[in-house]
Amino acid sequence: MSKSDDKTAEQDETNQTNQAWGGRFNEPVDAFVARFTASVNFDQRLAQQDIQGSVAHAKMLTQAGVLSADELDLICNGLQEIDSEIASGSFAWSVALEDVHMNIEAALTDRIGIVGKKLHTGRSRNDQVATDIRLWLRDQIDSIQPLFTNLQQGMIELAAAEVATIMPGFTHLQTAQPVTFGHHLLAWNEMLERDFGRLLDCRKRLNQSPLGAAALAGTTYPINRMFTATEMNFDKPTENSLDSVSDRDFAIEFCAFASLLMTHMSRMSEELVLWTSAQFQFINLPDRFCTGSSIMPQKKNPDVPELVRGKTGRVTGHLIALLTLMKSQPLAYNKDNQEDKEPLFDAVDTVVDCLRAFGDMIPAIQTNRDSMYEAARKGFSTATDLADYLVRQGIPFRDSHEIVGKSVAYGVEQNKDLSEMSLKELQQFSGQIGEDVFEVLTLEGSVAARNHIGGTAPDQVRAAADRALELLKARS
Numbered sequence: 303m304s305k306s307d308d309k310t311a312e313q314d315e316t317n318q319t320n321q322a323w324g325g326r327f328n329e330p331v332d333a334f335v336a337r338f339t340a341s342v343n344f345d346q347r348l349a350q351q352d353i354q355g356s357v358a359h360a361k362m363l364t365q366a367g368v369l370s371a372d373e374l375d376l377i378c379n380g381l382q383e384i385d386s387e388i389a390s391g392s393f394a395w396s397v398a399l400e401d402v403h404m405n406i407e408a409a410l411t412d413r414i415g416i417v418g419k420k421l422h423t424g425r426s427r428n429d430q431v432a433t434d435i436r437l438w439l440r441d442q443i444d445s446i447q448p449l450f451t452n453l454q455q456g457m458i459e460l461a462a463a464e465v466a467t468i469m470p471g472f473t474h475l476q477t478a479q480p481v482t483f484g485h486h487l488l489a490w491n492e493m494l495e496r497d498f499g500r501l502l503d504c505r506k507r508l509n510q511s512p513l514g515a516a517a518l519a520g521t522t523y524p525i526n527r528m529f530t531a532t533e534m535n536f537d538k539p540t541e542n543s544l545d546s547v548s549d550r551d552f553a554i555e556f557c558a559f560a561s562l563l564m565t566h567m568s569r570m571s572e573e574l575v576l577w578t579s580a581q582f583q584f585i586n587l588p589d590r591f592c593t594g595s596s597i598m599p600q601k602k603n604p605d606v607p608e609l610v611r612g613k614t615g616r617v618t619g620h621l622i623a624l625l626t627l628m629k630s631q632p633l634a635y636n637k638d639n640q641e642d643k644e645p646l647f648d649a650v651d652t653v654v655d656c657l658r659a660f661g662d663m664i665p666a667i668q669t670n671r672d673s674m675y676e677a678a679r680k681g682f683s684t685a686t687d688l689a690d691y692l693v694r695q696g697i698p699f700r701d702s703h704e705i706v707g708k709s710v711a712y713g714v715e716q717n718k719d720l721s722e723m724s725l726k727e728l729q730q731f732s733g734q735i736g737e738d739v740f741e742v743l744t745l746e747g748s749v750a751a752r753n754h755i756g757g758t759a760p761d762q763v764r765a766a767a768d769r770a771l772e773l774l775k776a777r778s
């Protein structure tokens with residue numbers, strides 16, 4: 303077929319199928335415009351929810367006396383068949399029918415005849431699509447929750463196994479004070495715990511039914527919005543019809559949640575990448591999470607965390623896209639809103655994949671305890687402990703800071719950690735230093751001394767891991 307034949311065929315198809323709103327039009331819509339304005343290639347993902355919404359609507363119309371019981375049966379059976387056809391992949395989607403809503407409605411009418419045309423009574427695609435996206439996103443949120451719990455469970459269990467594993471804690475990526483690896487992992491878990499809360503919060507606010515708002519002002523039929531809301535497990539109907547068809551806050555809120563989650567996972571990824579490097583060697587990631595290099599035989603690259611870190615950009619991009627999409631839109635529905643779907647879908651897909659990847663990878667981390675310990679011994683990580691020791695001997699903190707600073711300078715010169723100096727060497731800097739100083743100069747002593755809620759002492763980390771697991775249990 304030549305290019306112009308293609309064009310003619312495309313136009314023919316368009317001419318035949320835009321009957322849903324063709325009544326007031328003098329000429330068929332241009333084939334390119336039909337393709338440009340169509341959303342079916344992506345909004346077909348909403349098919350199941352579209353059918354769910356239609357069934358609820360049809361039941362309500364029957365109660366309201368708009369449809370007979372027989373008509374309801376026809377509609378429900380027809381929709382069910384279409385649902386299975388879509389699920390099996392045999393449904394023929396048509397771009398000329400614009401979107402998921404009109405594709406399904408046309409298929410229903412093909413199947414059951416004129417009764418199919420009654421389904422759209424008292425409703426518009428505007429409230430229909432708003433309902434569909436809310437239903438879809440709610441389903442997605444419900445399947446994201448266990449991914450969270452699985453990841454957090456693995457993370458907390460690893461933390462519990464590593465409560466006494468000593469590693470350097472960093473500020474400015476410079477060795478600061480020793481911490482335990484379990485403590486570090488539980489810091490990650492706190493980020494995820496807040497993200498989970500934000501996810502639930504988003505679900506709470508989205509769980510209202512916009513169905514019945516119709517095009518923008520409501521409908522003249524005696525509809526029962528409470529019924530359809532309950533039928534679809536929404537908490538209640540939305541309050542205002544103009545807002546109902548135009549509000550996409552829930553999509554923005556989801557993307558805000560997703561962006562922050564990805565930001566958190568990018569921070570974790572960054573640390574995983576650093577820790578697997580030859581310079582750190584704190585952990586190994588099993589080979590199944592890594593790839594090699596086609597030129598450098600020695601390479602084992604931490605692809606999974608790198609990719610999670612990289613995917614943060616697209617999710618944050620989707621948040622910005624949605625905010626910009628909604629900016630300055632006048633009430634009520636505008637076609638702009640059709641652009642809400644692809645960013646939202648991709649944000650959901652990305653979050654699902656990244657949570658899954660992390661859920662598999664985190665429990666599989668192999669800890670190199672010796673390398674962590676060695677690293678903590680370097681960099682004078684117990685300097686603060688020596689300063690605190692001197693304070694306990696009655697020396698003001700500022701003076702003890704000065705004394706320790708001099709001891710560290712000496713250590714740098716002699717290439718010795720504080721704990722490796724003899725008592726005599728240490729006493730050059732203060733006569734107040736006694737034999738008992740070595741208790742605080744050891745890494746074990748240093749972490750054990752930070753023994754309060756939120757501190758890095760192994761006992762505290764163990765208790766914190768228990769509390770974190772309790773929170774997970776309370777979820778189900």
Ligand code: ARG
Binds near residue numbers: 401427635641
């Ligand atoms: N495909 C449209 C969307 O995603 C459905 C609503 C269309 N409404 C309209 N009046 N053109 O937003």
